[in-house]
Amino acid sequence: MLELNIINETSKLKAVILGTAKSNGPVPKPEDCYDPKSLEHVLAGTYPTEEDMVQEMEEVSAILSKYNVDVYRPKVIENYNQIFSRDIAFVIDNKLVKANILPDREKEYLAIQHVLDLIKPENIIELPEECHVEGGDVMPWNEYLFVGTYSGEDYPDFITARTNTAAVKALQENFPNKSVKPFQLRKSNTNAKENALHLDCCFQPVGKNKAILHKNGFLLESEYNWLKNYFGADNVFEITKEEMYNMNSNVFSISEDVVISEVGFTRLNTWLRENGFTVEEVHYSEIAKQEGLLRCSTMPLIRA
Template sequence: MLQLNINDEISPLKAVVLGIAKSSGPIPTVEEAYDPKSLEHIKAGTYPKEEDMIQEMEAFRKVFEKYNVKVFRPEILIDCNQIFSRDIAFVIGDKLIKANILPDREKEVEAILHVLDKIDDNHILHPPDNVHVEGGDVMPWNDYIFVGTYTAPDYSEFITARTNKAAIDYLRKQFPDKKVKSFELRKSNTIAQDNALHLDCCFQPLGKGKAILHKNGFLVEEEYQWLVDFFGKENIFEIDALEMYNMFSNVFSISPNVVVSERNFTRLNNWLREHGFTVEEIPYAEISKQEGLLRCSTLPLIRE
């Protein structure tokens, strides 16, 4: 049995579910796009090819292998995009919460049943239907759970709004010993540079007390400022709109000192090295065209 343990974003990783790009299906139509960035590439004819995405994910898998991380993969569903395993479930402490995701993606959960079977049923939570939540919006951080949300009255009009007010209340109830801190995110169905799809699209805590942040991803300046104060201005790598669009904040920590990053993120990768991090650079630019990157592709199960 797997003894789940996730209390932050950076402790040494022991076991993870890494998504899979095989049989990810035909290029979606404009109507089928889940987010503005995919939409942009569908229209431009630059939507990523399956073989390129398979190679990118293989590079990620090899990094995990190098650091002796146990890697689970979803079973392959024919013509189904299963790259972003972060969306379908997430772990806080010793509990796995099954996300209520877009109905079209329900079958992705079935593809990781072989992993869920290794977890005690009492440690798997099934939120009620009114709780909308995706793993990209949820970050356990020691005493805190940081949660990206959108609670304005027009919530239902945004396919890009993935985590609602009911989810905040649900997490507070399930984890009474944690402080659940929510952040209102900027949403757009049509303009990718104006859309923070998930919290990890505009914020990421790192080891050594550092963090990556993008101010315009937050709707409420005080909430952005709270994070600046929490980490300290001198510890923050602030990214601009284009860098957010390119998913600079969606890197992934294997340990407090090791960060997996996209090889084209030169400015970020240099900064990380200057601050003593080991940066494992891999190609992931094709996958990023679907408005997701390294953190989105992972579902960490056990950290030390």
């Protein structure tokens, strides 16, 4: 059996689900895109090829193996996008929460059944149907549970609004020992530079007390300020709109001092190294065209 344990984003990683780009399917039609960045690349004819994305994910798999992490992969569904394993479920403490994601993506959850079978049934939580939540919006951080959300009355109009108020309340009920802290995110169906698809598109903790942050991803300046004050201005790496668009906050921590990052994130990777981190660089710019990066494609199960 798997003894799930996720208290925060950066403790030493022991086991993870890494998505797969195999049999990823044809280039989607514009009307079938779930986010503005994928739409942009479909229209421009620059949507990534399966071959390139498989190669990028194998680079990540190799680094995880180098650090002795147990890596699980989804069962491959033919002609289906299964890259972003963080969307379908997430772990808090010793519980796995099934994400109530877009109905079209239910198959993705079924493709990790071989992993779910290793978890005690009482440690799997399925939230009520009205709770919409995706793992990219949920960040356990010790006593806190940081949750990206959108509570505007126009929530149904945004396919990019993935976690609602009902889910925030349900998480608080299921994890009463956590202080659940919601953050309102900026949403756009059409402009990737004005859209924080998930909380990890504009914020992520690294190490023990540092964070990557993008101010414009937050609708409320007071909530952005809370995070900046919590970590301390000297511990925060502020990314630009262009860097947010390129997913600079969507790196992935193997431990408190090792971070997997995209080779093109020059400014961020320099800052990380200056602050004592080992940066394992990979090529992930093709996968980034779908508005997701390293955190999105990994779903940690156990951290020490």
